[in-house]
Amino acid sequence: MSAQAIVEKLKGKFSAEILDVVEFRGETTVTVKKEQIVDICTFMRDDFGYNLLCDLCGVDYMGKSPRFMVVYNLYNITTKQRIRIKAPVEELNANIDTVSTVWGTANWHERECWDLMGIKFNNHPDLRRILMPADWEGHPLRKDYPLQGPDREPYKGRLS
Amino acid sequence: MVMTPEVLTLSETPWLFTGVMLVKIAVAFVVTILIVAYATYAERKIIGRMQTRMGPTMTGPKGLLQPIADGLKLFFKEDIIPSQSHWFAFILAPMMILAPAFISISVIPFGGDLEFSYEGILYAVPMQIADLNIGVLFIVAMAGLGVYGIVLAGLASNSKYALLGGIRSTAQMISYELAVGLSIVAIFMLSETLSLRGIVAAQQLPLWGMESFSFIPNWYIFCQPLAFGLFVIGSMAEINRTPFDLPEAETELVSGFCTEYSAMKYALFFMAEYANMITVSAIATTLFLGGWGGPFYGWINFLLKVFSFMFFFIWIRATFPRLRYDQLMFLGWKIMLPLALANIVITGISILIWL
């Protein structure tokens, strides 16, 4: 099934949820509302065979509204196809439902996203910091988080 | 005129007896220590060669002074006693491991009689520190004592890795001691003595009493191959050598029971390991390979056999992976113990029928 066909079917089932569909360099990106993300992901897994969640990450579009985007890179091991689903998340009350019930691998990816980007995942079984120390303050991958870390002189070299 | 040599006794010639005894103890101890030191060197060199590398080369010619440098270094290192440890047991443990290892050497005969004349009387001195009439039992007992040191080290360190190592070694050594002990039983069923000297003497006779095969000695390895195998495997387990080195399994328990030890105490553990290796090789030589008997002069045969055993142990270390705890227990209780028992039964029946 081609990516267009999949997107069409997705549109048929979740017409109110789809915000945008983009093709870039042969990759299809579907932007959906975050409310029914678990249903959409379950649908993608069960009906289209996207059984592998390659990657899950947060993106910080600081200055735009909604500020965050949670990105799901899916892969179908049988047909070797990829598709990308994105869900915007507002800055205030930044949360989205966990998909760790759909793909077990989302567990750590979501923990990482919470740790580095500060997006909460509702109903996550074990939402702790994963890369940063447990008592760390702030979420380092946010664009307003200083590169050199908190309370330090900005680096004046080639990076500043 | 051929004089029959007299045997030295404490009651008739106390000073001479004591002097000769001290000399024997000193010689045995120094030789053992030297072998211990150079066993580490040999192990590093041999395994090095097997692993396509050089081993020690820098200290002295061909790295020959390496064991001494290691010893010196460990001797002068800071001796750390963890604050949470039980300090008395912590200090006691390494000694409790080393002492039994060396004590076992005392009953091993490493040569025939040495004759010398003093004040016109010819004396015969056995090349053995003490010929106990229960020599084999004594060795088994000493091997059992070694366990205490390891358990104590594990407990006194107050470290979880050390504790796990201690627990492992307790279970391991007790289970394998059974198999080893039982495999020896067959030997003294044949020799009808517990004295190691007597066992060696029995092995100098021709094989199975057949004069026509007199060029093959009656070494017990020929009539007890199963017991020999069990003894060698079991004793590898008892001295914690690969593939049975679980108590100190480096990649699992960091260093097992000696995790918290440093400096000379750590060196004592190491010396104990190699001393145990020597002891076990010496016992195997005595019980199965005819002790000092062989083509060369007494103690040279003995040392050659001991060294080949040690080479075997080193070789195994370079070859085998490590067993897992449950597999080790399985091997000990469900394979080796029944085999040892069966061996005793078969030996008993054979003795009843043929002898």
Next chain:
Amino acid sequence: MAANTNETMTINMGPQHPSTHGVLQLILELDGEIVVKATPHIGFLHRGIEKLSEHRTYHQIIPLTDRLDYLAPMSNNLGYVLAVEKLLGITDEIPERVQRIRVIMTELTRLKSHLVWLACHALDIGAMTVFLYCFRERECITDIYEKVSGARMTSNYFRVGGLADDLPDGLEGEIRTFAESIPAHVEEYEGLLTGNRIWQKRTVGVGEISAEAAIDIGITGPALRASGVDWDLRRDNPYCGYEDYEFEVPVRTGCDTFDRYRVRLDEMLQSAQIILQALDKLKPGPTLADCPKIVLPPKKDVVNNIESLIHHFKIVTAGFEPEPGEIYQSVEAPKGELGYYLISDGSSHPFRMKIRPPSFVNLQGLPQMVEGKLLADVVAVIGTLDIVLGEIDR
């Protein structure tokens, strides 16, 4: 051996421990020797590579990727470089020689990584000799690394649109000799391990994970193929001209440590085959794509040619600016699927770079592979998952 009491002992395995392959910390709850619960704690090596890369130009990020999986630097380079090329839309302009050399070097990298894996795995289980044999061969690969890139580990050899430099003279022969010697070496390792009863006892049936569970957890690479899933990105989503080579994807169905070991050994043989095929197909040609605004010109031109000098200056100081968009590019790294998710906002820095490290995801499977097993199996499973903490913690 069932758990009879509720009392467990908690031990911290790591972050300083000989067999956690770096700074992994495992909190193990033990009932005797049986693991009741294993909780991995990671992040001790976190260097913020994703954050750093948002503040560097595209070329400046290549050295950072070396530090991800430092046992397979060129695979990381390749994944990143391919991702940027895809983002720029210059994938089709990469010269054939570049593609061949990239394949040769990444397959050497696979061998290098697998050699270290085998060495450490065997050492963890107690077979010390294999360790040194493997490092003997790995030494040859680091020598080749040194000859092509000047560095033995962090190679930084691939560039966006090409290579840092062509292969030095005579190296092709050296690589060929090495690749031809691999089957004999693999046979040697197999002789020491495969038939060894103790090795089999320690690995067969240890750390089992079914295909469904492995896909759910996201395990990729050899670990997935040993669970019977026939999937290899080199064959299924070919990149870098992998479709030109004939190779088999070893698949086994045992799901256990032993089969993962066999799969990786078979992969080493296949890698050697691919290297030989690529060497046969290697023809002289340019080692840089014809995209002067993107590709760093060779040093010789920079000092002799004003145009190259200007391009060099522009690329080094300002970098290039891909059009806005986002792409995900993954390669079959030795440990599994290594993915780069790049978002460009039209500036000279990536807006966001997310790395999908295979080890990070594979490590998630550890708790369910070891719980209920013995402590010694934890070590075997850590070895068989082939994790590298540089990549997990980024």
